[in-house]
Amino acid sequence: MEAFLKYFDLLELSQEAGIEDVRKNYDYLKNLYSGDSIEIAALNTDFSPELRQEYLARLDDAHEKLTQLLENKKPAVAQNTVRMDDELCDWIANIACFSGAALKSIRERMVVDLKDMFTTTRIQLQYLEDIENEVFESFRAEVYLRSYLVEYTRFLSLDTPRVLADYLPRYRAWAASRTTPAGMPHL
Amino acid sequence: MIWAIGGGKGGTGKSFITSSMGTYLAQKGRKTILLDADLGGANLHTFFGLTRPRYSLTDFFDKKVALQDISVQSGIANLDLITGSIGSLDSESINHGQKQKLFRHIRALDADHIIIDLGAGTHINTLDTFLLADRMIVVTAPEVTALENMYHFIKSAYFRKLKFIFKAYDLTTSIQETWKNRATYDIHNLKDLIIHLKQSSDRVRDIFDREMSGFVVHIVLNQVRTPRDILVGENLKSVCMNFLGLPVVYAGYARFDEAVLKNINSKEPFMLSNRLSPVATEIKALAENIIAGTHISVRKDVANGSLS
Structure with missing residues (x-):
């Protein structure tokens, strides 16, 4: 990667x-x-x-x-796209913070198994779980996490930019906190 | 701020660009001194209608007159000229001590901008003067020969700079060792060598990052005739980075204009008598880009049509 x-x-x-x-x-x-x-x-x-x-x-x-x-990869098989009823839509629209836990509960309410997600996105289960548990160490750079998140949100038909805008700053804050603040040579 | 204008090939318009940018800066109210360091064929003064300057660099080298005192007025407010001397002196005849003295005096000059017009070629004195500057500028033209000489010039300046760094940090021996065994490390050129050295030691990496961060060459493309020519500068940014490992800034271009030639022949400063010419506008833009260190913005997809 x-x-x-x-x-x-x-x-x-x-x-x-x-x-x-x-x-x-x-x-x-x-x-x-x-x-x-x-x-x-x-x-x-x-x-x-x-x-x-x-x-x-x-x-x-x-x-x-x-x-x-x-590439704007559409899920390969039509039935893999998740159908959302109005109640679920409203509930998601009212989520203020798309934390990993929130994403997990959204997925569970949609009755989507991570294995199904893997079948379409080909993203390793481990990474999908790490997204939900916010295990940031697993992602060596933002670009990887970002591309996984895009796939994840697309699979659940979520508002991708909105989720990214909420999720990625936490990763960045975490990444920033582990580099030495001053005098760090630029690679 | 010291500007040095080189480029390897003669006839690309270094003196024209020097005199025009100098005139522009002076008109803006900046105290500007132009220094003609083309010790073999100095004629920057001709651009200002001066036939026989009272003093020249010969006086500085031979008669020990201070550099500040041999500057002559150009006829334009805020703009002075230190002229070279035609034929009587060439860069071969200046020794190391004289060169260091010249550099000391250049740094001590009282001016907002000092623009040094270098001669053609890649003599070490020319390269050293180039490296002295805060703004290293090459003037080239959209012709294969001009570009060849320009690549050679930039590479030579870069080698020279590296040599100074190697010497200053006592790295010469270890680098020569690496180069000798280059096949083992899969090193093919200078770019590979630098990458290898930077990876092999944090100390060397820090030295390079610190010393080379200021090594940026500003490219001026002169005698542009078509929109495709304008793109040459844009392409050079990519080419120099990819295959020479050198960052360059495309400061701007000036189009080919018969009026420029007419002005040179009639010995009139171009910027004074052609205020509305597109060339004058282009000169202003590139001077401002050089001061700010910024790129001219060229749309990569514009390659057809004619210059407007």
């Missing part, structure tokens, strides 16, 4: 970038580095044919992986 950071880096994007940015920068870089424009030709030995091949291959790979990560 840590490879995703490298992919964003290769495409000269920040990890907040969306699928549209990924496509745009991929097209731009692919076009720039596969062509024979003067800015490339002038590089001479600094950009050998082998280097070009290797770079373009990495670019393709990054594009493919990030597209998979960010």
Whole structure:
């Protein structure tokens, strides 16, 4: 999973970038580095044919992986989407804090098993449980947690941005609290 | 603030950009001194209609006159000129002591902005003067030869800077060892070497992060003729980072304009007689970008159409 950071880096994007940015920068870089424009030709030995091949291959790979990560994946089978009755909708609309526990109770009220969620999202059970228990140590960077949360909320047909906006700040606060505040060298 | 303008190739418009940015800054009310360090073929004064400056750097080197005292008025308020000397001196003939003295005097000059116009080429004196600056600027043109020389120039300056750091921190031996065994570490170029060194030791990483954080080259693209040409600068940002491992800022561009040539030939400062020219606007924009350290914003998807 840590490879995703490298992919964003290769495409000269920040990890907040969306699928549209990924496509745009991929097209731009692919076009720039596969062509024979003067800015490339002038590089001479600094950009050998082998280097070009290797770079373009990495670019393709990054594009493919990030597209998979960010693609608006609809649940594969229709009956996997959860039906919500009005009462449940109202109840969810009134939830103020989407903590892991809240997400768990929403899921349980919808009678959704984590195993079903795994079947569609292919997210390891352990991670799904860690989301619900807010075991932040399991997620090495926000980008992973975020992508899991997106899948999780989509599966339950929840308002994804709203949940993210509520959930992620707690992760960030936790992440910030474990780095040394001053003099920490930037990696 | 000291600005140095280099770029490797001759004829890309370093002196034009220097004189025009200087004029712009002076008109804004900033005390500005232009220093013509093209010791082989100095003619920055010609851009201001001066044929024979009273003093030149020869007086500084040979007659021990202070640098401040050999500046001459350019004819524009707030703008003074320290001229080189045509032919009589070249960068080969300046020794280390003279160079250090020149640098001391440059730093001591009383001005808001000091813009140094470097000659073509990558002589160590040229590179050292480039590295002296707070703003390292290269002027290049959308031609393959100009870009080749520019890459070479930036790389040479970077090597030179690294050499100073290696020496200052007594790293030279260990780095030479690493380089000798580069096959073992899968190191192919300078970028790989730096990455390897940074990973191998926290101390080296800290040194690099501290010393190299200021190493940013500002690119000015001159003689732009088409919108595709404008994009060259944008592409250089990616290319320099990816394949040279160097961060560059695309400060801006100036289009090709016959009026510029006419002005040079008639020895009139361009910025004074062409206030409404798009080139004047472009010069202002790139000068402001250089001061702020910001990029010009170019839309990557604009590649067709003509310059408006």
